[in-house]
Amino acid sequence: MVADRPPHDAAAEGPGEAPSARGGGPDRAAGVRAIGVAIPIPDPHGALLQAKRASFGDPLATAIPTHITLLPPTEVAESALGAVEEHLREIARTERPFQIKLRGSGTFRPVSPVVFVALAEGIGGCERVQARVLSGPLARPLPFPYHPHVTIAHHLPDDVMDKAFKELAGYSADFDVWGFSLYEHGLDGVWRPQRDFVFTGGGD
Numbered sequence: 001m002v003a004d005r006p007p008h009d010a011a012a013e014g015p016g017e018a019p020s021a022r023g024g025g026p027d028r029a030a031g032v033r034a035i036g037v038a039i040p041i042p043d044p045h046g047a048l049l050q051a052k053r054a055s056f057g058d059p060l061a062t063a064i065p066t067h068i069t070l071l072p073p074t075e076v077a078e079s080a081l082g083a084v085e086e087h088l089r090e091i092a093r094t095e096r097p098f099q100i101k102l103r104g105s106g107t108f109r110p111v112s113p114v115v116f117v118a119l120a121e122g123i124g125g126c127e128r129v130q131a132r133v134l135s136g137p138l139a140r141p142l143p144f145p146y147h148p149h150v151t152i153a154h155h156l157p158d159d160v161m162d163k164a165f166k167e168l169a170g171y172s173a174d175f176d177v178w179g180f181s182l183y184e185h186g187l188d189g190v191w192r193p194q195r196d197f198v199f200t201g202g203g204d
Contacts, residue, residue, distance in 0.1 A: 031078045034185035037071035037088065037133050039126065040193070041150060045102070045173040049117065053152050056164050060154055063190050068100075068119075068148050070130045070180055071138055083137045085195065088182060091132045092197035097176050098125035102150065105168040107161070115164045116149035117171055123148055125177065133180075 041049060046066035054061035076084060100122030108114040119126070126148035134140060153164035179198040183191045 032075050033078050033081065034073055034075055035071070035081075035084070036069065036073050036183045036185070036191065037138075037180055038067035038069050038183060039100075039129075039177055039180050041066040041068070042175050045175060049150060049152060052164075052168065056153050056156060056160050058153055058156060064151075065191065065193075066150060068126060068150060070126070070133045072142070073185060074138065074140060076137075080137060085182065087136045087138060088133070088180075088195075088197045091129065092179050092199050094201070095129060095132075095179075095199040096201035097178055097199050098122055099174065099176050100125075102171060102173040104171060105152070105165045106149065107165055108147075109161065112144070113155050113161065114149075114151055115153040115161050115168075116151050117168055119148050119150075122177065129180065 040046060049066045050061055053066075101120045102117050103120035104118055106116050106118040108116070127146060130146050130148070134142075152168055153161050156164070177199075179196060181193045182195045182197070184194050185191050
């Protein structure tokens with residue numbers, strides 16, 4: 001099942017931390033789109049964590065929705081989008097919903113300046129779906145091993161990163177993953193969802 005997303009012209013949404021060398025930007029070539037795939041964190045959890053991220057002064061808080069990345073920012077030819085969507089549709093058709101439990105905070109420092117909310121349950125489901133997403137037309141190498149997480153602070157001063165880590169240390173939330181979304185990175189720097197791919201567990 002695939003659902004078209006209505007246009008979003010207010011809140012910024014998307015699955016990446018920033019456009020990478022492969023993720024596109026204002027100077028990307030004509031006919032090239034910057035996309036990503038992610039599991040959206042449902043409200044009220046998503047809205048709360050986005051507000052917390054904004055409270056830390058993270059400038060990306062308003063350009064990126066709360067999410068768990070499956071495909072990081074990736075450039076694809078516009079002509080390849082049909083194949084990409086068919087690939088994602090097939091994955092969703094054969095996957096079933098699973099539960100995620102968020103518990104406490106973690107960090108990738110000093111390797112990467114990121115503080116995140118950690119997964120206590122649902123890691124295996126995320127890893128399985130992520131491996132399937134990064135195949136076929138979306139096959140690409142990653143700079144680091146995949147580690148599903150929810151970013152709450154990125155590239156901020158150390159004292160702010162410490163504050164974020166401490167404030168979310170006791171955080172807890174449970175929700176069911178219904179599927180994932182395809183996002184596009186706009187020339188304005190905002191990530192916006194384009195389509196939802198709902199898990200149907202072998203149904204049509």
